[in-house]
Amino acid sequence: MAICTGCSLLCEDIVAALENGAFSHVKNLCRKGHSHFQAAFTERTVPMIDGEKVDLDRAIAKAAEILKSAKSPLLYGWSNSTLEAQAAGIRLAEKLGATIDDTSSFCQGILTERILSGKIPTCTLDDVRNYADTTIFWGSDPSSSHPRHLSRFSYYPRGEKRQKSYEEERTCIAVDVRKSATAKLCSNYYFRVAPGGDAQFMEAILAVLEGKIPKVGDKKKMIELSSVLKKTEWGAIFPGLGMIYSLQDNMELFERLLAKLNEITTFKVIPMVGHYNMRGFNELMLEKTGFINRVSFKDGAVAHGPEHSALAAAKTCDTALVIGSDPLSALPFGTARALARQPLIAIDPRRSLTTDAAKVVIPSAISGLEAGGTAVRMDGVTIKFEPIIGTLLLSDEQIITRIMEAI
Amino acid sequence: MASEVAVTIVTVRDIFQDEAGRKSRFSDEYKNLSALIILDKQDLAQLGAKDGQKLLVKNDVGSVIVAARTSEDDAHPGLAFMYNSPWSNQLVSDDVCDGSIPGNKRIKATLSIAEGNVTQISELQARMQS
Numbered sequence: 001m002a003i004c005t006g007c008s009l010l011c012e013d014i015v016a017a018l019e020n021g022a023f024s025h026v027k028n029l030c031r032k033g034h035s036h037f038q039a040a041f042t043e044r045t046v047p048m049i050d051g052e053k054v055d056l057d058r059a060i061a062k063a064a065e066i067l068k069s070a071k072s073p074l075l076y077g078w079s080n081s082t083l084e085a086q087a088a089g090i091r092l093a094e095k096l097g098a099t100i101d102d103t104s105s106f107c108q109g110i111l112t113e114r115i116l117s118g119k120i121p122t123c124t125l126d127d128v129r130n131y132a133d134t135t136i137f138w139g140s141d142p143s144s145s146h147p148r149h150l151s152r153f154s155y156y157p158r159g160e161k162r163q164k165s166y167e168e169e170r171t172c173i174a175v176d177v178r179k180s181a182t183a184k185l186c187s188n189y190y191f192r193v194a195p196g197g198d199a200q201f202m203e204a205i206l207a208v209l210e211g212k213i214p215k216v217g218d219k220k221k222m223i224e225l226s227s228v229l230k231k232t233e234w235g236a237i238f239p240g241l242g243m244i245y246s247l248q249d250n251m252e253l254f255e256r257l258l259a260k261l262n263e264i265t266t267f268k269v270i271p272m273v274g275h276y277n278m279r280g281f282n283e284l285m286l287e288k289t290g291f292i293n294r295v296s297f298k299d300g301a302v303a304h305g306p307e308h309s310a311l312a313a314a315k316t317c318d319t320a321l322v323i324g325s326d327p328l329s330a331l332p333f334g335t336a337r338a339l340a341r342q343p344l345i346a347i348d349p350r351r352s353l354t355t356d357a358a359k360v361v362i363p364s365a366i367s368g369l370e371a372g373g374t375a376v377r378m379d380g381v382t383i384k385f386e387p388i389i390g391t392l393l394l395s396d397e398q399i400i401t402r403i404m405e406a407i
Numbered sequence: 408m409a410s411e412v413a414v415t416i417v418t419v420r421d422i423f424q425d426e427a428g429r430k431s432r433f434s435d436e437y438k439n440l441s442a443l444i445i446l447d448k449q450d451l452a453q454l455g456a457k458d459g460q461k462l463l464v465k466n467d468v469g470s471v472i473v474a475a476r477t478s479e480d481d482a483h484p485g486l487a488f489m490y491n492s493p494w495s496n497q498l499v500s501d502d503v504c505d506g507s508i509p510g511n512k513r514i515k516a517t518l519s520i521a522e523g524n525v526t527q528i529s530e531l532q533a534r535m536q537s
Contacts, residue, residue, distance in 0.1 A: 006429075031422055035429040043431055106508055144422040177417050177512075178488060179480045195417050195486065195513050242419075245512040311501055311509065328535060329432060329493045332501035332509045333469050336493075340535040352432055353493060353532060 003385035004029060005080070005368035006036035007146050008273040008378035009125075009153075016388060030147035040369050040389065043351040048361040056362070060399070063345045063360045064406030066319050067096055072298070074317035076310045077347075078102040079275030080324030082373025085396035086281050089323065090288050092404050099296040099317065101310040102281045103325060108271040110244060110251060112282045113292050115269065115380075119255060123236065123268035124379045125152070130159035134232040136173045139198065139242020140272040143181035146378075149272075150185070154236065161234075171228055175201060176242060189228070191217065198246035202257045205229070209260055235267040273378040276367075280376035314338045321345040323396055324364075328353035347399055364396050371395035408455040414487040416444070416464070416498065416514040424490045432493075433528055441492035442473040442525045444518070449484040451475060454518060461521040466514065469497040469534075472521045487518075493531045 002014040006029075015027035016037065023037060047059035054062075067073055075093050078086050079102045093100035104112060114120040128135065135154045142149035150156055155172050158165045166172075174183035174190045175198070183190040193201045197216070204214035208226035213219065229235070239254075247254060261267040273279050282292035289295050291304040296313075306312060311331070314320065315338045322344060328336045329352060339354075346358035349366045365371035370391040374384050394402070424440040431437060444464060456462065460475045471494050478488070489495040491511070500510045 031426050032429070035426040039429050043433075110508075141420060144420040144425065147422060177486070178419060178483070180419070181422070192481070195415055242512065245508055248508055326432070328532075329428075329496070330491070331496065332499035332511075333497050333534070334501040335509075336496065337535045337537075353528075353535075356532060357535065 002388045003368050003383060004033040004036065005276040005366075005375065005385070006030075006033040008276050008278065009146050009148055010276055010375060010377045010383045011148055011152070012383065018389065032147055037369065039350060040366055045346075045348055045351055045355055045361050045363040047363060048358075050359060056394070059360055059362050060402050061406055063321070063362060064403050066343050066345060066360065067098075067321065067403065068407050070096070070317075070319040072317050073098040074310065074313045074320040075100045075323075076102070076313075076320055076327065077323035077325035078281045079104065079278035080367070081277060081396040082367050082371070082375055083277065083280045083284060084373050085323070085400060086277070086284050088397050088400040088404070090284065092400055093295070094297045095404060095407065097298045097300065099298070099308050099313045100285075101294050101308065101313065102278060103275055103330075104273075104278045104282055105293045105309045106311060107241065108244060108273050108278065109282065109293050111239060111269070111271045112273070112279060114251065114255070115271065116282065116286055116292065120258060120269050121262065121267070122270060122380070124381055125154075125270065125377070126381075127268070128236045128270070129153045129157045129162075131161050131234040132159075132236045133162065133169055134171050134173065134228060134235040136175065136235065136237045137182050137186070138175045138237055138239045139244070139246060140238050140240025141176070141180035141182045142238070142272065143185070145240065145272060145274060149238075150182070154238065155185070173225070173228070189225070191221070191225070193246075196246050198243050199250050199253055202253050206257055206260055209264070229261060230264055232265050232267070235261065235265065237267060237269045238272050239269065240272040270379050277375035279378055279380060280374075283376055283380075311335050317342060319343045319345070321347070322354050322358075323347040323400075326352035326354045328357055347396060349393070362399055363393055364399055365391050365393040367396065373397070409453050411517045411519045412450050412453050413515070413517050414446070414450060414485055416487045416489050416495070416516055418491045418495045418499075418511040418514070419488050421490045424492070428492070438525065438528060439474075441490055442471070442494045443476050443489070444473050445476045445478045445488040446518075447478050447482055447484045447486065449482065450487070450518070451477060454520060456520060461523070461525060462518050463521040464498060464516050464518055466498050466516040468500050471497045472523055472526045474525055493528065494526065497526075497531065497534075
């Protein structure tokens, strides 16, 4: 069996047979996972300096030289790297006095931080499969982001206490600004909110749970929702970026809603983390620095704050090492342009906008397919994996270690 | 009919666009699934535009030419959707709030009928280097 590192579900039941350097047969992969596996054979990077192909040793030496001479380097990415590579990255940041940050900084970090500190109750996906009778997809659309979430854990499976499953025992609720693929599945329990309207909707739920008249939404439908929530034996909420971006710094309201729900019954939360090991980076950083992301090691001290987020540091750094990420595709234009103007070092298995703009490109093995290691699933479960394709390419961990040795 | 229509754009995900991006960021398939804006029928009618019409989407941050797609959702005039991509990111401000969360979910922009073709990925790359 292989592990799919296409998303943070880290599906462990993948069957993949190789023949003549290509997959001849695969089983259990979703659409996203299938493209992740097939992408192993297209648009692979080669070692490059200034757009010219070089040997790997030269590319690593050049990366080390750039980082060594930098006054304020940024080390960014990490959510698509193993725990072993992330640990090496944190050591490199310490050695360089660099800023280190990952994609959680403007993704699920704000929620993951509260989960790791115990402010928000959580559980495993296996608990959800076994016990959940109500699941709420709030600003998330697993049918697009985590395609096997519903079938493996949150809606369709017959769990220990949910043998009658979706036909009789599970209710799914969607709160979203649009009728997403997942919201269509929730049909009667789809609640449309305006952009930025999630806080108001939370207030409305709190009101109906307390027997008051809600200020927003269809009153009859809100009372029905209140009834479903109150009858829930064991519920789970899966917040996506829709909720996070809408609430912004008003996460206390979500905590209030959870406290109220848990006065009545049991409700747990699992953030819909995107990249396969974002949570691993957060846990590792918390252990090593006391913060889950946005850390600077400048002058040998640990400093944390929004000024050390990748979005801010992109404009103040004098070089950036980007690993397993494509910020030039994924970040706001101003941030992408600021990064593109720096001497960029890109460590990536595949061509991207970031590798195209990089001064130095270092090709890496794809974790889970060509490199083994350890990662943390979205719910905090640690998963080990072995490579299934032989390669001469170095893993992220080996590349970071080589750069550190060269420095 | 109006020459310009103001909308709030929310960026969202789509499994098919995600799949295309994993295969290649530089393919026509990825461009065709990314360089588009999903609009309510009323907004399209106001512009006198049809499904597939090329529209200029612009705001204080930047501009991009994308194809219009008619929404299949319940009516949502004034609210548009784009998939997360280098095209939508042309319009996202990085002037973040204290939580360092960018404005992907509430992009204010105006739409008008475009003269040219959909913005190419190579042009977006050139803008970053400029």
